[in-house]
Amino acid sequence: MLQERRRQSAGQAEGPFVLVDKARGALRIAALNAAALESGLKAGMALADARACLPALRVGETDPQADADLLQACATLCEMFTPLVALDGADGVLLDVTGCAHLFGGEEGLRMQARRTLARLGLHTRAVVADTPDAARALARHGAAKVVPPGETAAFVAGLPLAALDLGADTHLALGRAGFRAVGELAERPSQALTARFGAGLATKLARLMGREDIRLTPLRDPPACMAERHFPEPLGAMDSLMAVLERLGREVGAILERRGEGGRLFEASFFRTDGAVRRIVVETAQPLRDAPGLLRLVRLKIDALADPLDPGFGFDALRLAVRRAEPFDQSQADLEGKPDPDGDVAALVDRLVARFGRAQVLRFAARDSHDPLRAAALEPAAAPAAPWPEPDPGQPPSRPVTLFDPPQAIEALAEVPDGPPLRFRWRRVLHDVARAEGPERIAPEWWRVGARPPATRDYYRVENGQGRRFWVFREGFHGEGEGRPRWFLHGLFA
Numbered sequence: 001m002l003q004e005r006r007r008q009s010a011g012q013a014e015g016p017f018v019l020v021d022k023a024r025g026a027l028r029i030a031a032l033n034a035a036a037l038e039s040g041l042k043a044g045m046a047l048a049d050a051r052a053c054l055p056a057l058r059v060g061e062t063d064p065q066a067d068a069d070l071l072q073a074c075a076t077l078c079e080m081f082t083p084l085v086a087l088d089g090a091d092g093v094l095l096d097v098t099g100c101a102h103l104f105g106g107e108e109g110l111r112m113q114a115r116r117t118l119a120r121l122g123l124h125t126r127a128v129v130a131d132t133p134d135a136a137r138a139l140a141r142h143g144a145a146k147v148v149p150p151g152e153t154a155a156f157v158a159g160l161p162l163a164a165l166d167l168g169a170d171t172h173l174a175l176g177r178a179g180f181r182a183v184g185e186l187a188e189r190p191s192q193a194l195t196a197r198f199g200a201g202l203a204t205k206l207a208r209l210m211g212r213e214d215i216r217l218t219p220l221r222d223p224p225a226c227m228a229e230r231h232f233p234e235p236l237g238a239m240d241s242l243m244a245v246l247e248r249l250g251r252e253v254g255a256i257l258e259r260r261g262e263g264g265r266l267f268e269a270s271f272f273r274t275d276g277a278v279r280r281i282v283v284e285t286a287q288p289l290r291d292a293p294g295l296l297r298l299v300r301l302k303i304d305a306l307a308d309p310l311d312p313g314f315g316f317d318a319l320r321l322a323v324r325r326a327e328p329f330d331q332s333q334a335d336l337e338g339k340p341d342p343d344g345d346v347a348a349l350v351d352r353l354v355a356r357f358g359r360a361q362v363l364r365f366a367a368r369d370s371h372d373p374l375r376a377a378a379l380e381p382a383a384a385p386a387a388p389w390p391e392p393d394p395g396q397p398p399s400r401p402v403t404l405f406d407p408p409q410a411i412e413a414l415a416e417v418p419d420g421p422p423l424r425f426r427w428r429r430v431l432h433d434v435a436r437a438e439g440p441e442r443i444a445p446e447w448w449r450v451g452a453r454p455p456a457t458r459d460y461y462r463v464e465n466g467q468g469r470r471f472w473v474f475r476e477g478f479h480g481e482g483e484g485r486p487r488w489f490l491h492g493l494f495a
Contacts, residue, residue, distance in 0.1 A: 016054055020047050021062045030062045034124075067091075073276060074118060075220055080231070080272040080318040081114055083224060086217040092140075094133050096217050101129075103231065107147045117317070121276045130156070133217060134208040138164035138183075153211030158184030165205050171198060183209060224268070224322035226260075228252040235274045235315025242271070242312075242319060243296060249321040250292030263288025263329035265385070269299055271310065272318040279310055284359060284383040286347040288329045294348070301355035327385075350382045359383060371443055373404060373491065399441070399462075401472050401492035408489035411473065418486075419478065421461045427490055432465040440475075460491070470494035 016036035020027045027047040029036075036057070041050050051057055067090065075093045078085050081104070084096035097110055104110035107129045118125050130136040130148040135157055139145045142164040148156050157164065160183045162172050175198065180186055186194065187210055191203040207213040228249040236242060246269060257263055265288055269281040283298045303310050353362045359381045366380040367389045392398050413422035421437035439461035460474040472492040477485075 015056070015058060016041065017058045017060070018047075018050065019060050019062045064090075070121075074121070074123070076278050077117060077121075077272065077276050078114065079221075079270070079278070080117070080229075080320070081110060083221070083227065083322070084217055084219045086219050088133075088137060092137065094136070094217055096219075097129065111146065117276075120274065131211045132208055132214045134205065134215075135211055138166075138209055151211075154187065157209055157211075158182065158187065162186075165202070165209065167201060167205060171202065174198060222324075224324050225262075225264070225326040226253055226256045227320055227322035228256075229318060229320035231318045232316070235317055236319075237312035237315040239310075239312070242316065243300065245319055246299065246321060247292050247296045249319065250295045253321055253323055254290035254292050257290040257323065257326060257329065260326070261329060262326040263290045264295075264323040264326050265289070265383075266323070266325035267295060267299075268322045268324050270318075270320040270322070271316050272320075273312070273316050274314045277313070281310075282324075283351075284354060284381075286350040286354075286383050288327045289351075290329065294351075298351055298355045301352060305356050305358075354381075354383045370446065372446055373400060373443070374406075375446070376400075397462075398494070401494045404472075404492040405490065408474070408491045411488050411490050413473070413475075413488035415475075419459070419475075421463065422473065422488065425463075425473065425488060425490075427471075432469075432471070434463045435466050436464040438462045443474075462494070 016033065016039050018029045018032040018036050018041065021030040022028075023030075023044075029041060029043050029045045029047065029050060032041055032043065036050075036054075039054055041053065041057075047059065071087060071091065071093070075085050075087055078093055078095055082095050082097050082100045086094045088094045095114070097107070101107045101110045104113050111127045111129055115125050115127050126140045128136045128139040128143070128145055128148070130139055130145075131150060131153045135148065135153045138157055138160055139148065142160045143156065145156050162175050162180060162183065164183055165172070175186070178197075183206070186202075186206055191206070194206070195203045204213070208215065230245050230249065236245070253264070253267075265285055267283045267285075267289075269283075271279045271281075273279070281299055281302050283295065283302055285298070289295060350362060362382045363379040364382040365377050366384075367387045368375055368378055369387065370376050409427065411425045411427045413425035415422050421439060422434055424431060424433045426432070440459035441461075442457060442459050444457045456476050457478070458474045458476050460472065462470060463473055464470045470493070471490055472494065473488060473490050475486045475488050477487065
């Protein structure tokens with residue numbers, strides 16, 4: 001899709017070219033290139049009128065999904081300049097470059113490099129650096145500025161037309177009838193008067209446009225906990241060189257995490273290719289990690305296991321290593337015999353298996369916050385954070401067995417009282433006399449869950465027979481509740 005849009009962009013230089021869409025019962029121009037604009041055509045004109053003016057006009061149909069995909073690809077590519085990138089309507093991208101400009105030789109250097117990068121995709125762009133997103137958007141669409149010095153936004157936007165406010169045709173018409181022609185004329189009027197006549201939206205938009213009020217961008221992706229990156233003067237394509245750079249980035253990220261007392265659990269290596277493609281390699285670890293060689297081994301395993309190989313093409317312009325999730329890092333210590341912590345070996349094994357076979361293929365049992373024994377544990381990715389298993393009270397036996405029968409096995413039980421523990425029960429043709437019993441633990445179904453089973457309250461008992469074997473049994477239902485008698489089941493065995 002991206003290559004197709006590039007070919008269309010390249011072909012537009014041959015002459016007038018327009019994209020049309022059906023509106024108000026006719027095909028109308030939705031977008032046009034510079035040649036068509038110079039020929040007197042404009043957006044919204046009927047295609048029949050345009051052909052009457054230019055019989056040789058080349059026409060294409062609009063494809064909103066392709067436009068959205070192209071804009072998303074542009075925003076992803078712009079993440080090489082800053083991690084804070086947001087979409088701006090159907091044809092714009094906003095970048096928060098605070099603290100990033102010095103990496104590219106200043107704000108003008110960053111602006112020009114961003115334009116050159118997008119020009120490789122066959123795109124003609126306009127870019128402005130300003131104090132606020134609204135000012136940058138207005139100057140890019142309606143002005144001629146390139147880099148607005150800090151604190152001088154009001155002077156640069158004062159001469160912009162009212163269309164720069166982007167408040168809708170009705171508001172613009174009302175402002176024009178009131179005699180306003182430029183943004184600066186509105187800025188001279190009291191905001192209370194403007195709000196009373198044109199609504200609060202005008203005053204808010206004007207304050208943001210003049211640089212008096214700033215709003216933060218909502219980026220496409222959450223910013224990382226920390227990151228390190230390299231931009232190359234010439235595209236780099238050798239994998240050994242890329243891995244060497246990635247290891248240096250790993251050391252930089254590890255030093256940042258060490259100062260914070262943290263370790264990374266989710267790492268993301270981003271490879272920005274010269275043709276606009278961005279490849280991301282995500283590595284998730286079972287324990288916090290800040291060891292650069294260990295991280296590099298996991299990245300190599302992940303690259304080797306890719307179904308779509310990491311093709312450098314004509315080379316990569318930039319490489320970034322970001323920590324998407326970090327946790328407190330506990331220093332492991334050797335035991336008195338000098339042996340390393342065995343948990344660290346298990347975590348390293350899990351990391352290698354996940355890198356080779358994928359996150360969904362390496363699972364472990366994890367505790368869930370649920371009283372229902374059928375939901376108290378579940379298989380989850382071994383690299384994902386897991387809740388700790390509940391610890392029994394000191395000196396007390398475990399309240400539930402480790403292994404459960406699925407489904408619970410039916411038993412024949414005899415109780416002394418209808419709602420009391422069983423005196424004896426028969427399981428697999430063997431009769432067990434109950435010597436001790438503890439309970440009940442009453443568990444009701446989780447009615448708030450979608451698709452929960454029909455309501456059936458269970459009373460669980462821990463029972464022990466004369467030989468010391470312990471069982472976990474439950475009674476489903478009560479005497480006199482509905483039809484039939486309560487049923488007994490054996491749900492698990494204690495060790």
